[in-house]
Amino acid sequence: MLMLTKQDIKKIFSMKDAIEADKEALRIYSEGKSTVPLRAKIDIPKELGQSLFMPAYVEELDAIGIKIVSVFPNNITLGKPSVPAKMVLMNGKTGEVLAMIDGTYLTQLRTGAVQGAATDILARKDAKIGALYGTGGQASGQLEAMINVRKLEEVKVFDIDFERAKKFAAQMQEELAHYFTKIIAVEDSNMALIDADIITAVTTSKKPVFDGTLVKKGAHVNGVGAYTPEMQELPESIVVNADKIFFDTAEGVLAEAGDLIIPLEKGLVSKNDFDGELGKVILGEVKGRESEKEITLFKTVGTAVLDVVTAHKIYQKALKHHVGQHVEI
Known part of the structure; x- marks a missing residue:
């Protein structure tokens, strides 16, 4: 062994x-x-x-x-x-x-990587600005995956504890210096959304961590952190406004992810609004991004x-x- x-x-x-x-x-x-x-x-x-x-x-x-x-x-x-x-x-x-x-x-590696896979497949090729919500144990992998698949000039990091966000940003700036991406902490959650082309949330929050109405056209959004029916880090408005919504596994997301379960139960969206699994996009059975103006959304809860x-x-x-x-x- x-x-x-x-x-x-x-x-x-x-x-x-x-x-x-x-x-x-x-x-x-x-x-x-x-x-x-x-x-x-x-x-x-x-x-x-x-x-x-x-x-x-x-x-x-x-x-x-x-x-x-x-x-x-x-x-x-x-x-x-x-x-x-x-x-x-x-x-x-x-x-x-x-x-x-x-x-x-x-777990850190494969969880960061599944978001990286989605970002690589769905985000605009010319993405320059990123936003990261959450600085816990999974955050470093999420950040590296984002800047691995796109040459981002800047990633803005938000955490409910600003001091923790600043410490995380400084540490990541040093550890990921070879990517040549500027990593900065911001005090206001919506400041991170300004011009953001790629938005990744990796928190265990039971309430949305940003204002979905501020997400610009053409952005790609990743929901990574919320993994129970009660957790809801993504705002309902982004679920409603997204042009395309993809999952790692439909079975897992629709059983465990409050980000989708809650708006479904409220009748804000239906299962017909979901485009399916990212694996189907990889197989060519489902279309991914089709225009520069589409807002794409990827939700993952993980699978063995x-x-x-x-x-x-x-x-x-x-x-x-x-x-x-x-x-x-």
Whole structure:
């Protein structure tokens, strides 16, 4: 079994690699060539915690995997991560465990990359200005994905805590300096929207984080953070005004994403207003952006297929470059 840490992955697997892996995963999912059982959840009342088990099988790659993610808020007092995660990759031909991979970094990478895939496919080619809402654990991957697929001159970052936004912007300016994008923190959420060509929200907010009526024609919007029926980071106005709306998986979004569930329940939109899965666009079965003036919207809640395909690609590169630690059990 190969053990791969965050540092191991960063040596061999770039954001561009992850974006291409996610495009492949979305295509496989939309073709119906993967098996994704419902995730299992175990509540741990004693610790106010919960453990989630997310399995998938991808026949095309002979890959099986299960990501184990736990949410234990009391870990902070112990000096441990509150959301520890590990990815177990298995051989689809033999059932043997091939690798144990840092699941926290894998999640950050593939979640940033799925937005990057959508932005690459749907955003205008001449996009110059970006807006990012939220500076939590997923934000750095989201920011890098945006500037990886488009040569953005500037990205404006907003967080409800301005000091945190400033700290994040300064850190990212240093870490992502090789992209030559100016990253600045703004105090007002709507200031970030000024001239924004690409807008990404990655928060757990239960109320919209920006004014959808200020989104300009031709913009592309990504909703990444809200993953329960109660969360709603995207304003209803942008859902109503978007010319095209795409999902990572229709099943997941329509079951879990308050961003779409709430306006659906209010009758502001219907399922007929949705254009379908991004994988169908990749397959050429559904049209993506058709004009420079269209507002496109992408909503993701994640799927274990993204984890398995990305983990498989990481494993293959790790073997090729002799990275990681082999463990006999």
